[in-house]
Amino acid sequence: MNAIPRSGVAGDTPAADGYADLKAELLSLIDELAENFPGALRPALALRDKLQAGHFDVLTVGQFKRGKTSLINALLGESLLPTAAVPLTSVVTILTYGETHRVTVHPLDGGPFDIPPEALADYVTEPGNPGNGKGVREVLIRTPSPLLRNGVRIVDTPGVGSVFRHNTDTAYARLPQCDAALFVLSADQPVSEAELEFLHEVRNYAGRIFFLLNKIDILREADTAEVERFSRRALAEAVDADVRLFPVSAAEALGGEAADDPARLEASRLPVFAEALERFLMEEKGALLLDAAASGLARLIGRIRMETELERRSLTLPIAELDEKVARFAARRAQAERELRRLDGRLRQEFRLLADGIFAGDPERRLEELSSRLGRRFDGLVLDQDHRTPKDFDERLETFIREEVAEAFSDWRDALERQGGAAVAEIAEEFNRGIDETIADLQRFAGGLFQLSAPTADPEPIWPERSPSGFRTADEPVGLELLAEQALKRAPDLVAPRFRKFKALAERWARHGIVRRRRRQLAEAVEMLAGRIRSGFRRHLEEAREELSASLRQRLANVADGLEQALARGAAERSQASGEAAPQLQRLEAQMALLDGFDERIQAFRMRAAAQART
Structure with missing residues (x-):
């Protein structure tokens, strides 16, 4: 099943199309440079890997039972993650792009291992893995969703505020690795003081927060509008700024996708949010990543140019x-x-x-x-x-x-x-x-x-990374060998009946x-x-x-x-030429002309990328 159509019609937004096209063009330029200048192969491959591997973590956060997991399923157009009527998600689950569907468990101790998709609930849910007794650090799901193609990773976190304290702790612990957040509220429950307190924590880490009011399908339109006004006012007071709140129905979006019903999908109002999310990803993450890669490529071309000039001058x-x-x-x-x-x-x-x-x-x-x-x-x-x-x-x-x-x-x-x-x-x-x-x-x-x-050429490029720096110490278990103190525990049992007056x-x-x-x-x-x-x-x-x-x-x-x-x-x-360096000089002149062409193409690329980010 495909991810939801954007803007109510099939296909991607112009921003998403533009980013994908620009990234493909830049990757092609890097490959072409490496092909023409074998000496640049290693740095070109390193540059390519950085561009390909650059990821952007979007966390879904909020109180328990607000429909965060259902929202992710709706965005991806497929019920990949388990949902239920009770607090369910207990382990961080990361969805990233992959050509084929694959689920990998990363334990707290030991190496990662793959599981069949149908076994996912046994590792990420409270019923299947109560209290995270199986010691799962996170689960990585690779899936061929267009939304994830350009380095975006959507992260499902446990809901805070449920009876399971460890779920709240897990959600808080993930916040430092947040680039952007989807803060999910529910139309059937007005925004609470606890949610606003959690929002203050999210603001300390997320570069951008999207606010969503889920489950609008369970209310009348007039009631939904009233809840929306109340929630927007409470959020604006909490962040001391105007906010945009996206009313959505993840359930209706999934139903419309499953039934191939564009009207139902449009009524869910999720395509409006999906378009805003994709545009943000292009403007904020995409533009930074493309500019860093183009800067690195310009730097590499400048280096090759000087090496070529040195070789050419040495021949004379x-x-x-x-x-x-x-x-x-x-x-x-x-x-x-x-x-x-x-x-x-x-x-x-x-x-x-x-x-x-x-x-x-x-x-x-x-x-x-x-x-x-x-x-x-x-x-x-x-x-x-x-x-x-x-x-x-x-x-x-x-x-x-x-x-x-x-x-x-x-x-x-x-x-x-x-x-x-x-x-x-x-x-x-x-x-x-x-x-x-x-x-x-x-x-x-x-x-x-x-x-x-x-x-x-440009100075060493600055690649977009999450803030704070990825400097994270591993969680250390207390690891205490607590004393049994069996004698003290059993002290009353050791008191014989004749000494009960001393109990x-x-x-x-x-x-x-x-x-x-x-x-x-x-x-x-x-x-x-x-x-x-x-x-x-x-x-x-x-x-x-x-x-x-x-x-x-x-x-x-x-x-x-x-x-x-x-x-x-x-x-x-020069030694082998015996005074005749014309063929080598011609080869080097051709290389210089080729580098001039690369320079022009990089400059044109950066102008188009900047214009795309502004639109």
């Missing part, structure tokens, strides 16, 4: 003079590599300072407040549970330590991730500028040797021991989890540093190798 020089220039370039490259090593040393120092300094600031104060708050809650729980038997009393305290400590640490970890992600992005920007300067100096030196101008004293003794030991375990749990998060944070910082360092080295090597190889080819051809 006496061999002795050429050898002298090659030697001078080799010495300058060695200097550039020394500069890179100094840059890498500074990079290590910056990350050490970041790792040491970040725990001395706001996150550490948060940790102190968190520990104090947990202690007060523990003391309150002790007083509140005094009526329980020692065994039940002990189990309640054990549950508190096992569950509440891990939950309480989520805010602290999130603060670390936000602060760490921003700091890593700032460091990366600084050191990318540093390697840009080193590369530009090397290119200018090589050009100066042969009276050439250095390339004037009250024995229970007080048991509770006193339980509280003392569990309070010590609480402190150990806080210390252990804080240590694990600190350790994980430092590990991820080191991984980020290694990745950035490798990127800096590779960028310098790509340029330096290209220049060096161009000089080597020129020297070899």
Whole structure:
């Protein structure tokens, strides 16, 4: 079954058509460049992969039972995700493009594995996987939907506010990876205070929020209009700005698609929203992605142009003079590599300072407040549970330590991730500028040797990524080996009938021991989890540093190798030509003309892409 027709008719919107055509044209240009210049194959393939892999996560969020999953099914034109009359979705499910339908489970531990589509409910729903007992991190569904073709990923999150607390936690934990959000309300329930509170959290992460009022089919038209006015006013007050609210019926849209009934589909009003969503994806994500790829291609063409010019100039020089220039370039490259090593040393120092300094600031104060708050809650729980038997009393305290400590640490970890992600992005920007300067100096030196101008191509392109940076530490289980304390749990059973007059004293003794030991375990749990998060944070910082360092080295090597190889080819051809360099010069002149053509086509492409984004 196809995704819903846009604007009520078959086919895509002009924006979607334009983006697909522009992307295909740019991919063709990249392939053509690699075909004509084999030396550019590796960077061209890397550029192609970035353009193809660039994705944009659109999260469906909101309270439970608002029809989020049904909305996704309607947008894709197929009932891919399970729905029911009770709170259902319990695991994050990501829908992405694939030529064939495929469902892959990504567990918290171990490698991913495929499942048949009919088994999906056994992993993503509360009845099939209660409390996520199967340990599923997320499920990835590949499907050939046109809406997902250009890097868009639609993410189904559990509803917040249901009786299943872990569903709310899962939905909140996914928000940092949100590029845009579909905030789903329901026409049969006026917008609530809890929904507005959740909206404030969504606004911290989503670059754009679309508001949808689902289930309009269950109300009369006049009632729907009244609910729409009320919801729009409440949302506008919450965000302090006018909002556009899309009234839709996911159920009617799916029914119209299944029955091939355009009138019913149009009455669902979903095509209006689908058109707005696609246009946004083109204007916001598509334009950024296309511009970054075109910038990268222009940069690559500038590099090839200089290498071609160096090879051409080397053919016209006496061999002795050429050898002298090659030697001078080799010495300058060695200097550039020394500069890179100094840059890498500074990079290590910056990350050490970041790792040491970040725990001395706001996150550490948060940790102190968190520990104090947990202690007060523990003391309150002790007083509140005094009526329980020692065994039940002990189990309640054990549950508190096992569950509440891990939950309480989520805010602290999130603060670390936000602060760490921003700091890593700032460091990366600084050191990318540093390697840009080193590369530009090397290119200018090589050009100066042969009276050439250095390339004037764009700086390293900035690819659109979600904010904050994708710096996310893995969720760490508490992993505590809690003491059994069986003797204390069984203390009342050990009191023989002849000593029953001491039962009250024995229970007080048991509770006193339980509280003392569990309070010590609480402190150990806080210390252990804080240590694990600190350790994980430092590990991820080191991984980020290694990745950035490798990127800096590779960028310098790509340029330096290209220049060096161009000089080597020129020297070899000059030596073999024995004074006759005409054929080689003609070949290089043809390459320069071809590069001129690529430059013109890239400029024309960027003008069309900018015009398309404005329409």
